[in-house]
Amino acid sequence: MQYQSQKIALNFYTAAVLLFLVQVLVGIIAALQFMWPDFFILNFNTIRTLHINALVVWLLLGMMGATYYVIPEESETELWSVPLAQLQFWATVLAVSLVVVGYIIMGINPQANTQIFGTLLLNEGREYIEAPRWADILIVVSVLLFLLNCFMTVLKTKKFTAVQGVLLGGLTFLALMYLPGMFYTNSMVKDQFWWWWVVHLWVEGSWELIAAALLAFMLHKLLGTEVKVLAKWMYIEVGLVLFTGILGLGHHYYWIGTPGYWLWVGGIFSSLEPIPLLLMVWDAFRTTRETRGVVSNRVGLYLTVSHAIFNFVGAGLWGVVHTLPQVNKWTHGTQVTTAHGHLAFYGAYVLLIVAMMYVTIPSLRGVKEFNQSKGYQAFWWMTISMIFIVITITGAGMVQTYLERLFGLDYVAVKAGYNLWFWIFRAIFGVGFLVGVLILVVDVLTLGKKAAA
Amino acid sequence: MSNNAAKHLFIWGSVLCFVILIVLTVDTMGKLDQRAPEITAEVDEGKKVWHKYDCIGCHTIFGNGSYFAPDMTKVTVRKPTGYLKKFIMNPRAIKPDSAMPVLGLTDKEADNLMAFLDWTSKVDTNGWPPAPILASARMDKTAGAGQVLFYRYDCAACHEIGGMGGVAGPDLTHVGSKHPDMEWHIRHLRSPETVVPDSAMPSFDHLTDQELKEIAEYMITLK
Numbered sequence: 084m085q086y087q088s089q090k091i092a093l094n095f096y097t098a099a100v101l102l103f104l105v106q107v108l109v110g111i112i113a114a115l116q117f118m119w120p121d122f123f124i125l126n127f128n129t130i131r132t133l134h135i136n137a138l139v140v141w142l143l144l145g146m147m148g149a150t151y152y153v154i155p156e157e158s159e160t161e162l163w164s165v166p167l168a169q170l171q172f173w174a175t176v177l178a179v180s181l182v183v184v185g186y187i188i189m190g191i192n193p194q195a196n197t198q199i200f201g202t203l204l205l206n207e208g209r210e211y212i213e214a215p216r217w218a219d220i221l222i223v224v225s226v227l228l229f230l231l232n233c234f235m236t237v238l239k240t241k242k243f244t245a246v247q248g249v250l251l252g253g254l255t256f257l258a259l260m261y262l263p264g265m266f267y268t269n270s271m272v273k274d275q276f277w278w279w280w281v282v283h284l285w286v287e288g289s290w291e292l293i294a295a296a297l298l299a300f301m302l303h304k305l306l307g308t309e310v311k312v313l314a315k316w317m318y319i320e321v322g323l324v325l326f327t328g329i330l331g332l333g334h335h336y337y338w339i340g341t342p343g344y345w346l347w348v349g350g351i352f353s354s355l356e357p358i359p360l361l362l363m364v365w366d367a368f369r370t371t372r373e374t375r376g377v378v379s380n381r382v383g384l385y386l387t388v389s390h391a392i393f394n395f396v397g398a399g400l401w402g403v404v405h406t407l408p409q410v411n412k413w414t415h416g417t418q419v420t421t422a423h424g425h426l427a428f429y430g431a432y433v434l435l436i437v438a439m440m441y442v443t444i445p446s447l448r449g450v451k452e453f454n455q456s457k458g459y460q461a462f463w464w465m466t467i468s469m470i471f472i473v474i475t476i477t478g479a480g481m482v483q484t485y486l487e488r489l490f491g492l493d494y495v496a497v498k499a500g501y502n503l504w505f506w507i508f509r510a511i512f513g514v515g516f517l518v519g520v521l522i523l524v525v526d527v528l529t530l531g532k533k534a535a536a
Numbered sequence: 537m538s539n540n541a542a543k544h545l546f547i548w549g550s551v552l553c554f555v556i557l558i559v560l561t562v563d564t565m566g567k568l569d570q571r572a573p574e575i576t577a578e579v580d581e582g583k584k585v586w587h588k589y590d591c592i593g594c595h596t597i598f599g600n601g602s603y604f605a606p607d608m609t610k611v612t613v614r615k616p617t618g619y620l621k622k623f624i625m626n627p628r629a630i631k632p633d634s635a636m637p638v639l640g641l642t643d644k645e646a647d648n649l650m651a652f653l654d655w656t657s658k659v660d661t662n663g664w665p666p667a668p669i670l671a672s673a674r675m676d677k678t679a680g681a682g683q684v685l686f687y688r689y690d691c692a693a694c695h696e697i698g699g700m701g702g703v704a705g706p707d708l709t710h711v712g713s714k715h716p717d718m719e720w721h722i723r724h725l726r727s728p729e730t731v732v733p734d735s736a737m738p739s740f741d742h743l744t745d746q747e748l749k750e751i752a753e754y755m756i757t758l759k
């Protein structure tokens with residue numbers, strides 16, 4: 084670490100891994116509720132809301148932490164304002180805690196979720212963006228302060244690097260794409276239309292830009308690859324991400340009441356979406372192969388390459404199989420979607436942030452050598468468990484598609500009968516995943532501390 | 537390609553794609569009203585109730601949401617709103633093992649929800665959800681008149697026979713042993729509530745006497 088202010092990243096990382104732990108704990112509860120709906124004081128909907136909100140928030144915290152590390156290094160100067168970064172961190176933690184308390188209150192007593200000023204007080208009742216309007220505003224303010232801090236840092240030295248440009252471009256796009264989720268419309272069709280702008284243009288647009296920039300950053304830092312080469316491929320990758328991903332949004336407009344031409348737009352553009360993800364895999368392998376000499380942070384490199392591979396498999400392959408309207412007509416809204424959602428988020432973003440942690444924490448704590456074995460253990464526990472969860476749920480999705488959609492059996496009959504074993508196995512593999520997360524949390528909190536002392 | 541060329545291709549190509557998206561969005565917004573019925577005050581209120589109770593945290597609608605509970609898009613097509621309203625106000629009174637909790641909906645809220653779900657049921661969704669193409673296999677060729685009526689009036693939306701059908705009402709595979717009396721069935725179909733207290737089954741009073749008789753005959757063969 085060259086700049087003291089980079090240390091703020093550690094705050095974000097700590098909060099991120101703790102929320103990751105919460106996410107996975109409630110994930111296991113959700114899985115058990117498929118067998119015993121009354122298993123917990125909170126109903127499934129509240130548990131699921133906590134699960135997916137914790138996911139999104141900890142990934143965002145991880146991205147912010149990573150960015151606070153990257154920007155000073157790229158700009159070769161201290162962060163514009165450390166107190167502002169600290170304020171922004173604690174404000175975010177406070178807002179998130181308040182929202183969680185609100186969800187729990189609403190889970191216990193749904194009547195508490197009343198209308199104020201035309202919006203719902205505790206839970207907006209829209210998947211992923213359940214946070215109420217007042218919290219949306221706090222989130223936007225927090226992100227704007229964060230962006231301000233980053234841009235002011237860049238302006239201090241005016242070293243406009245490619246990585247910095249794409250990273251901050253992606254983050255700005257991310258902030259903008261939160262806005263379409265922030266107004267009420269009385270049409271459920273329009274509601275879903277704008278909701279997908281947020282969800283799709285995040286994970287298949289702005290977040291992929293951030294991923295591509297961080298990938299280039301990590302490859303450069305780990306392998307010393309020339310920035311010029313990395314930057315060129317990064318531009319090509321993010322270009323293709325947006326050329327396919329922006330209009331690929333159409334793959335969510337097949338069946339929600341929107342005109343039929345979306346079947347063509349969505350089908351054509353979204354089936355091309357795996358191409359840039361494959362390029363990223365090739366990029367990671369090529370730079371690794373071309374590197375001479377030893378890489379000291381092997382686990383960091385391992386995670387970086389794994390991120391590239393699982394981004395392609397989870398988002399690219401598990402996405403493309405159900406993206407054509409001819410297939411999606413039958414699989415839409417089944418467990419096939421859940422399987423894809425898990426592997427895509429895991430490969431594209433969980434592994435990205437975990438890789439960033441392993442690449443940057445050693446230098447943040449000022450060590451060159453550290454015990455890498457826990458990192459590998461965490462990776463393998465999580466990855467093997469996730470692969471099995473995904474296989475299990477893909478199986479459940481295929482059974483559901485066949486029996487319910489093609490054969491006309493009742494939804495409940497399929498869920499409670501034919502798919503029961505899949506739910507049981509998901510819960511068991513979920514515990515394996517939890518083991519991996521526990522190892523990760525301990526390692527992230529302690530890594531390099533002993534060596535430094 | 538030089539770095540600068542790659543960068544400009546990325547920026548201007550993306551801007552172009554985004555402009556196309558905005559054009560398509562404007563066009564879509566203009567066409568939506570013709571593809572759905574008018575949004576009345578009840579529908580709007582119903583949508584707010586849908587959000588208030590976070591129904592999407594368990595259900596999908598238009599196929600999007602959570603996969604813990606059945607899709608709501610066309611739910612009023614197969615089941616009458618009278619039944620559905622009773623169900624959502626107190627699921628476990630109708631199905632003791634229901635995985636849907638009692639949410640504490642008021643009568644008014646439930647009515648508005650029904651207006652909302654009736655609205656989504658009438659939206660033109662490009663044919664989704666598709667009719668199950670393998671389902672025709674379930675009608676065997678030797679089906680008698682009563683069995684044909686059973687499927688025509690979609691009793692199967694709520695009842696299973698031999699593992700096929702819905703689960704809102706009891707499994708009828710052996711109902712002939714439980715209720716061997718034809719008259720019981722006819723009375724029950726005409727007015728379920730007078731035979732079974734608080735029954736949530738819709739009345740089939742609008743069927744002809746002949747049709748009711750044929751269905752009842754079919755019922756008592758299910759031993």
Ligand code: HEM
Binds near residue numbers: 334353354401
């Ligand atoms: C980059 C990371 C990606 C992530 C994190 C991701 C995540 C998700 C999630 C969570 C959903 C479910 C949304 C819901 O709750 O309704 C979803 C749906 C979907 N995704 Fe992805 N996705 C990614 C990339 C892709 C790609 C590249 C494709 C196609 C090539 C794709 C195709 C689809 C399709 C077709 C659906 C709709 C499923 C349905 O009809 O139910 N995804 N994605």
Ligand code: HEM
Binds near residue numbers: 107108430510604
């Ligand atoms: C212990 C491991 C986990 C278990 C047991 C678990 C369980 C669940 C369950 C039961 C659901 C509800 C699915 C439904 O509505 O049918 C769910 C949703 C979801 N989980 Fe997990 N989860 C786990 C870990 C994760 C991880 C690590 C991620 C991120 C990579 C993740 C991301 C998601 C997402 C994005 C959804 C929404 C799915 C969708 O709409 O398609 N989960 N999870």
Ligand SMILES: [Fe+2]
Binds near residue numbers: 283287331332
């Ligand atoms: Fe998408």
